[in-house]
Amino acid sequence: MKLVIAIIRETQLDEVREALIEAEIRRITVMRVSGHGKAEDAEIYRGKKVVPGLIPRVRLEIAVNDEFVDITVDTIIKTVKSRYKDKQPGKTTGDGKIFITPLEECIRISTGERGSEAI
Amino acid sequence: MLKKYLGKFPLLLLLFLSISTPSFAQDGAAIDTGTTAWMLVSTALVLLMVPGLAMFYGGLVRTKNVLGTMMHSFAAMGIMTVLWVAVGYAMAFGPNVLGGWFGWNPGYIFLAGIDETIMDAGVPEYVFSMFQGKFAIITPALIAGAFAERVKFKSYCLFIALWGLLVYNPLCHWVWAEDGFLFNLGANGAIDFAGGTVVHISAGVSGLVAAIYLGARRGFPVTNMPPSNLVMTMIGGGLLWVGWFGFNAGSSVASGLSTAQALTATQVAAASGAITWMIIEAWHQGKATALGIMSGILAGLVAVTPAAGVVQPFGAFMLGIFASVFCYMAIIAKNKLGYDDSLDAFGIHGVGGIVGAILLTFFIRDAWMADAAAAAGGSWTAWQQLGVQVVAVLIAVVYAAVLTLILLFVINKLIGFRSDPKEEMSGLDSAYHSEHGYGMLNPN
Numbered sequence: 001m002k003l004v005i006a007i008i009r010e011t012q013l014d015e016v017r018e019a020l021i022e023a024e025i026r027r028i029t030v031m032r033v034s035g036h037g038k039a040e041d042a043e044i045y046r047g048k049k050v051v052p053g054l055i056p057r058v059r060l061e062i063a064v065n066d067e068f069v070d071i072t073v074d075t076i077i078k079t080v081k082s083r084y085k086d087k088q089p090g091k092t093t094g095d096g097k098i099f100i101t102p103l104e105e106c107i108r109i110s111t112g113e114r115g116s117e118a119i
Numbered sequence: 120m121l122k123k124y125l126g127k128f129p130l131l132l133l134l135f136l137s138i139s140t141p142s143f144a145q146d147g148a149a150i151d152t153g154t155t156a157w158m159l160v161s162t163a164l165v166l167l168m169v170p171g172l173a174m175f176y177g178g179l180v181r182t183k184n185v186l187g188t189m190m191h192s193f194a195a196m197g198i199m200t201v202l203w204v205a206v207g208y209a210m211a212f213g214p215n216v217l218g219g220w221f222g223w224n225p226g227y228i229f230l231a232g233i234d235e236t237i238m239d240a241g242v243p244e245y246v247f248s249m250f251q252g253k254f255a256i257i258t259p260a261l262i263a264g265a266f267a268e269r270v271k272f273k274s275y276c277l278f279i280a281l282w283g284l285l286v287y288n289p290l291c292h293w294v295w296a297e298d299g300f301l302f303n304l305g306a307n308g309a310i311d312f313a314g315g316t317v318v319h320i321s322a323g324v325s326g327l328v329a330a331i332y333l334g335a336r337r338g339f340p341v342t343n344m345p346p347s348n349l350v351m352t353m354i355g356g357g358l359l360w361v362g363w364f365g366f367n368a369g370s371s372v373a374s375g376l377s378t379a380q381a382l383t384a385t386q387v388a389a390a391s392g393a394i395t396w397m398i399i400e401a402w403h404q405g406k407a408t409a410l411g412i413m414s415g416i417l418a419g420l421v422a423v424t425p426a427a428g429v430v431q432p433f434g435a436f437m438l439g440i441f442a443s444v445f446c447y448m449a450i451i452a453k454n455k456l457g458y459d460d461s462l463d464a465f466g467i468h469g470v471g472g473i474v475g476a477i478l479l480t481f482f483i484r485d486a487w488m489a490d491a492a493a494a495a496g497g498s499w500t501a502w503q504q505l506g507v508q509v510v511a512v513l514i515a516v517v518y519a520a521v522l523t524l525i526l527l528f529v530i531n532k533l534i535g536f537r538s539d540p541k542e543e544m545s546g547l548d549s550a551y552h553s554e555h556g557y558g559m560l561n562p563n
Contacts, residue, residue: 010555011183011545014337018544044553056558 001103001116002069004076006060007035008096012080013058019079020062023071027119029061037094057096063106065116073098151241157374158246164365165253167358169196169260174355175413176264177556178348179462183546184268185347185556190547191263194272195256195279202283203252204230210288211251215298221289222296240372250369251291258287258318264462265326268344269336269543272551274536278526286325286522290317290515301511305504306495307487309511312381313370315425315476316515323469324516325523327460332527333537335459337544347557349409356413360389363420367427381427384435385420391439392419399447414450414467418442421471426479434482438475445474476512480505 008016013030020028034054064072080095108118173192180188206228213224226232236244259279293299294311301309311317346352368382396415397407422442423435430438449470450463460466480501491499530536542550549555
């Protein structure tokens with residue numbers, strides 16, 4: 001069992017959700033987070049470009065059995081990876097990050113099931 | 120294709136500029152300070168409805184679309200005001216041209232000719248023009264609820280500009296100008312005190328046509344699309360109720376008995392609409408909801424809009440009940456039929472306006488009927504008036520539907536109307552404005 005954690009743009013949440021559902025991955029936790037990666041997101045306020053110190057992002061947490069890890073990761077990458085980088089080398093794009101950690105245990109509260117069955 | 124016709128536009132403009140007509144404004148009337156004061160307040164109250172509408176609609180859409188949806192209302196404030204001052208007032212309140220399709224008075228262009236005009240009601244014509252202009256703002260802003268969360272911003276701006284010119288101004292002229300054909304239909308005209316046909320039916324029907332033409336939002340009806348902020352919706356709806364006193368009681372263009380009658384009818388209909396919706400919901404769904412009471416208030420207010428000048432409090436009470444019953448059924452029908460009128464522009468404004476414009480016939484005060492009978496030269500019955508009302512409603516429905524369909528088609532062909540899938544998924548705020556509405560979670 002693994003926990004896939006993905007930090008993505010807020011605006012791509014719905015796209016990723018649709019792609020994951022397409023790939024039969026429905027169980028997911030989503031939270032709003034702020035942070036700073038390598039990218040700089042310029043926003044326009046009253047006509048002035050500003051670079052915020054911390055950028056709002058969306059964090060997805062998906063607990064999966066080992067055979068689903070690759071499908072999950074590939075689906076997320078395929079959906080959020082921008083093609084921008086290929087056109088303008090050296091420009092970062094701020095597509096986000098994916099972390100994968102081993103998952104010690106998973107328990108379904110309603111039935112008390114444990115382990116892979118409960119995911 | 121379009122370029123071919125664009126060249127003809129200045130010619131057309133010259134033609135209109137050259138039709139000179141005597142302005143029927145009275146320079147000699149004395150100013151009535153009481154009426155003027157109330158009309159100034161009414162003008163401000165009707166304008167207050169537009170930010171109210173922005174909050175009402177904004178709270179009902181998803182977080183990612185809140186700014187884009189509020190922009191729909193605020194953009195209308197800018198676009199429609201400029202158009203109204205430039206040519207709208209001339210088209211709506213000038214004398215008939217083109218067989219009465221709309222009015223035209225070159226003296227009204229940028230209101231140049233009314234700089235010192237005091238109207239017979241004792242009000243500077245500037246105040247009347249601004250008051251009417253607020254109606255031209257809120258009507259297209261209402262339509263936006265039908266296709267919320269899925270249209271390009273630039274296309275929306277173009278749409279409301281053309282809609283204002285081709286749908287609102289002619290309708291306004293027919294119903295409220297002294298030589299408009301609906302104003303003179305039957306014995307005493309089609310009754311539309313404050314905009315049942317001009318505002319609510321035209322906006323509601325146009326919204327319905329647009330919602331069906333553009334198709335449903337992505338994921339509708341399976342995906343849950345929760346309102347971003349019902350608290351804001353409640354505040355916005357509250358502002359609409361308050362603003363409606365300017366809308367209805369201001370439409371008397373007086374500060375006297377007719378104003379008091381309209382104001383009372385407005386309050387009673389809103390209240391009975393609210394109670395009715397709560398009762399229906401509690402019986403049908405088991406719970407009365409916040410959005411439900413707000414819908415009932417609006418349904419009552421919409422239905423009393425055409426009727427405020429002719430019904431007594433009991434009539435207003437009945438109209439509020441009918442409005443909530445019919446609008447509730449309309450929303451159930453919408454869910455059955457499966458079209459996506461996002462925020463029920465048709466379900467509340469279209470249906471409520473039709474209910475009000477038709478059923479008011481049975482609650483008209485005797486004094487008005489006596490006037491109508493005198494005007495008809497003997498007798499005038501409620502059934503005859505019902506015929507007039509039905510004709511006016513049908514004309515508004517058909518005209519708004521056909522013209523809206525043409526506009527949608529043209530704009531869609533020119534620049535596309537509906538958002539691209541990616542724009543729709545990312546949300547209007549990010550796609551068209553590069554902003555986001557709720558930053559509460561962001562530590563800085």
